[in-house]
Amino acid sequence: MDNTGILEIKDLHFAYTEGEEILKGLNFIIDERSTAIIGQNGAGKTTFVKLLKGLLYPTSGSIYFKGTDIANMTVAQLAKHIGMVFQNPDDQIFKNRVIDEVMFGPLKIGIGESIARQKAEEALELVGLKNLADKNPYDLGLSSRKLVAIASIIAMDTKVIIFDEPTIAQDYHGKEMIKSVVRKLRSEGKAVITIIHDMDFVADTFERAIVFAKGNILIDGTTREVFAEEDILKEAYLEQPNVTKLCRRLGYDEVFLTTEEFIAFQKANMQ
Known part of the structure; x- marks a missing residue:
């Protein structure tokens, strides 16, 4: 193997x-x-x-x-x-406080309460919700509830x-926040x-x-x-991604994945 x-x-x-x-x-x-x-x-x-x-x-x-x-x-x-964040956070959330929701997973897999709280607070900070720890998740919008669900899995510290x-x-x-989370976990x-x-x-x-x-x-x-x-x-x-499609239609042979890549390419070729 x-x-x-x-x-x-x-x-x-x-x-x-x-x-x-x-x-x-x-x-x-x-x-x-x-x-x-x-x-x-x-x-x-x-x-x-x-x-x-x-x-x-x-x-x-x-x-x-x-x-x-x-x-x-x-x-x-x-x-x-192996942790999994569901598509619909309402299929995952059931506690009345954000911090309790995020601590639930770590506690369930045998992590002690003080470490579970520490991991929960770190996870909430990572997704930008630490100031909402005492809120009821269902008082938050769908986008924030999804971030709560993400934090609850991050706090479990799984390998996958x-x-x-x-x-x-x-x-x-929200997308930028999730992007930064993915890169941090990676x-x-x-x-x-x-x-x-x-x-x-x-x-x-x-x-x-x-x-x-x-x-x-x-x-x-x-x-x-x-x-x-x-x-x-x-x-x-x-x-293909929108930038990739557009640049192909404009006649570029290169594969550009983001707008930033295309701008950097243009700048390099103008020098």
């Missing part, structure tokens, strides 16, 4: 009903690069992350976390290593963190995974992209490599 892999997926198959496979023999490794799993609805993305969390079990094949088959781990054991559509209901400030050596439809956010934030289509992987590479393959993206009913 490749020692650089945090998660290794080996010949992974899954079907809800016999004869209708959702995942069709996936083989790849998740390392410490921030990774976006992209594809149209029905491609198998959500099913895959539910398998990672132990919420579903493979029809056949295996998932290894740092060399251990997760089939030999309970959901509670997995929760110490999965974000399900993190940019939904987020304004520019800098700490955590494996950050997202399933997402926001290609601009993927291009600006994630190092690696894996394209799912009909239960298979069409392409797996750096975000630049993946977004350069317009024809493969079309096969998966995906589009």
Whole structure:
């Protein structure tokens, strides 16, 4: 087994009903690069992350976390290593105070109360909500509730963190906050995974992209490599990021992932 892999997926198959496979023999490794799993609805993305969390079990094949088959781990054991932020924070939040909500996960996996509070406060500071620790989460807007949900998983200090559509209901400030969170977690050596439809956010934030289509992987590479393959993206009913598309239409051969990249390129060529 490749020692650089945090998660290794080996010949992974899954079907809800016999004869209708959702995942069709996936083989790849998740390392410490921030990774976006992209594809149209029905491609198998959500099913895959539910398998990672132990919420579903493979029809056949295996998932290894740092060399251990997760089939030999309970959901509670997995929760110490793999955290997941749900798409809808209201499916995750149930406490009446923000600080209690963020402390719940650490306490549940056996972290002592004083350390749990410290981790919760650090997580709230990271998402910009430390001043709202005593508020009721349901007095906050949807964007802030999503940040509370993110903080509650960060506080558990898991090696793997999965974000399900993190940019939904987020304004520019919220997206920038989540982007900084992803980069901070990545800098700490955590494996950050997202399933997402926001290609601009993927291009600006994630190092690696894996394209799912009909239960298979069409392409797996750096975000630049993946977004350069317009024809493969079309096969998966995906589009390039807006900046990438615009620059291609303007006749540039280079693959630009962000506006900042394009501006830097123009400045360099004007000198």
